[in-house]
Amino acid sequence: MSLRKLLVDVHTHVYLPRYASVLRSRSNVPRILTRNTPSGWKEDRLLILDDEPTGGRPVGPQYWDREEKLKFMDRHGIDISVVSCANPWLDFLPFSEALILAQHLNADLESYCASGPLVASSAELKRLYGFGLLPLVPGAPADSLSEAVTRLAIEHPHIRGVIIGTRGTGLGLDDSALEPLWAALAETGLVVFLHPHYGVGSQAWGTRDNGHVLPLALGFPFETTTAIARLILAGVLDRHPNLRILLAHSGGALPQLSSRLASCVEHDPVVAGRLAHDVRWYIGRLWFDAVAYGAAELDFVSETIGRAGGYGTDILPSGERGRKLGASRMLFGTDHPFFPPLGETEKWPSVVENLEAIEEVERWSEEDKAGVRARNALTLFGLGSS
Secondary structure (H helix, E strand, O other): OOHHHOOEEEEEEEOOHHHHHHHHOOOOOOEEEEEEOOOOOEEEEEEOOOOOHHHOEEEOHHHOOHHHHHHHHHHHOOOEEEEEEOOOOOOOOOHHHHHHHHHHHHHHHHHHHHOOOEOOOOOOOEOEEEEEOOOOOOOOOHHHHHHHHHHHHHHOOOEEEEEEOOOOOOOOOOOHHHHHHHHHHHHHOOEEEEOOOOOOOHHHHOOOOOOOHHHHHHHHHHHHHHHHHHHHHOOHHHHOOOOOEEEHHHHOOHHHHHHHHHHHHHOOHHHHOOOOOOHHHHHHHOEEEOOOOOHHHHHHHHHHHHHHOOOOOOOOOOHHHHHHHHHOOEEOOOOEOOOOOOOOOOOOHHHHHHHHHHHOOOOOOHHHHHHHHHHHHHHHHOOOOO
16 A cells, blocks of 8 residues: 555554553542443443533443454545544643652553554554653653653654643643753654643533533533633743644634634734734644535645744635645544444444545645645654655
8 A cells, every 4th residue: 555545643542551550549530440331241431521511431442452443444445544632631640640640651652653563564563653651740840851852762762742731730831941842852853742632621511411512522622612712822932943743622612712713913003912823823833634524624724824934924725725735734643442333333423533534625635635634644753655
């Protein structure tokens, strides 16, 4: 198979066995608990938030077994997965414990990837690569975080980035204490996968029982939107121009609200004076997964990204050129092992719907679509000849 025909999944999670063991040992959220079902058999349930609806979600081997991950990939024609530990990462631990556990989990993830199979069409490409973990928790010293980044980049060649949440060491990602972290990430070239966990708070959803629908569909994307907007407004992307950030869930609401954000910045001289560019310009510096489930959404996001680089200049890219530029910053993802099909033999809707969405963007060329399916990821993560 030509590398141009590969399918690369950049948004796919795992709870490594060591991490699952930690969750099993806990008596409060986040935790994995075992309970009896009405039928009399035992099941494992994962609870990751205090107000988790319906007692969490059932979990099984697909959450931690590498063979199950590979079976899923084979079933859906996925050649390469860039695997990340799913939330809540290490947020619930004190720094001393988080530091040690991060080191162990990164070593586990390196082994998970390095000892896995090769892509059938390549003598060099592995089927599995990873996003590592940092001890990014309250009390973490800045020098320890930058040292952890350097160590990760040197010691674990199959780990090509880090996954981080939005709280940093407690004050958010725009906390000035995190400057050494951003500098280290920019210097090493590790990709930052910015992923939500906390949403926007249960008070936003009212008292009607809507299960997990509103927190996941709206809360997670709004959390991402706020976090990346704060990073932009703090000037982090100006100070660290080589920083590479991949946003989960197609950037949340950032593309839709980018011009409104720009207008508000323009009318606030204190904020505007911090930035070297129109706030929309920074959107063209980011990468976005294509986990949006719809062609119209992908088309809109790609055009918004593509036009971004022209703000602050006299000429905006044409619509066609803008979409092409935007499509080059978007990458296929599945969010496995979450949102499984209801039947044993069904393909996962998160795979089918996101692939269909890519295929149905009418204004994307076949080259654009091939880029979103694989080439953009190969380029971003430095995997083979793209």
